[in-house]
Amino acid sequence: MKIAIDGPAGAGKSTVAKKVADQLGYLYVDTGAMYRALTWKALQANVDISSGEALLRLLNQCNLELKVESGTLKVMLNNQDITAEIRTRDVTNLVSEVASHQQVREAMVQLQKEMAAKGNVVMDGRDIGTHVIPDAEVKIYLTASIEERARRRYEELLTKGHKASLREIKQEIRDRDRKDKNRETAPLKKAADAVTVDTTGLSIDEVVNRILKIVYQNS
Numbered sequence: 001m002k003i004a005i006d007g008p009a010g011a012g013k014s015t016v017a018k019k020v021a022d023q024l025g026y027l028y029v030d031t032g033a034m035y036r037a038l039t040w041k042a043l044q045a046n047v048d049i050s051s052g053e054a055l056l057r058l059l060n061q062c063n064l065e066l067k068v069e070s071g072t073l074k075v076m077l078n079n080q081d082i083t084a085e086i087r088t089r090d091v092t093n094l095v096s097e098v099a100s101h102q103q104v105r106e107a108m109v110q111l112q113k114e115m116a117a118k119g120n121v122v123m124d125g126r127d128i129g130t131h132v133i134p135d136a137e138v139k140i141y142l143t144a145s146i147e148e149r150a151r152r153r154y155e156e157l158l159t160k161g162h163k164a165s166l167r168e169i170k171q172e173i174r175d176r177d178r179k180d181k182n183r184e185t186a187p188l189k190k191a192a193d194a195v196t197v198d199t200t201g202l203s204i205d206e207v208v209n210r211i212l213k214i215v216y217q218n219s
């Protein structure tokens, strides 16, 4: 079975998708981590992120691997562990521009389709139900109020010992959603056959259980 989980920034997709995959014994693919890894590499290599061609060239030199080890996702690029690096604010604020290029998306979607073809999979992102695996048996559109998404991100940053302003984070999330929803190629959109799950006020386990219920109803 293929499960697609899409939605705006900070709705809790990665946390929830990983847990759903764990419970079902499925492969988990965090497609956002792939765009983040390319963004990180572009910053390292000083590649112009306004050029889709330059980014595609860079991507073709990268060996990108996603591994789940003891319940946590590890992102490897050319054998270097960049799991923490791809979550920095710099990467977060630039990733939507990188992901807006058609060349980049075509190459990423190709890789993602190959991963999905391996069998049972939970994949999260922005265009999974609409473009990557439109034949997914279960499609979830995970969302939450902007206030709650900003608050969660804010608390996550504080827990990690970073300084943050709730107002700035809210604005950054709004900006990223706007770019992701308005880009020309495969914008963030709820698939016509997706079920909306609003996570506002719900715990992670409550969201996971709600999704598992939908999965069981469809199997």
Ligand code: C5P
Pocket (backbone or CB within 6 Å): 009, 010, 013, 031, 032, 033, 035, 036, 095, 096, 097, 099, 100, 124, 125, 126, 127, 128, 176, 180
């Ligand atoms: O899910 P995450 O917040 O890590 O995604 C980071 C960014 O990667 C998104 O804001 C979006 O610009 C891009 N993305 C995308 N398509 C996907 C997954 C992520 O464009 N399938």
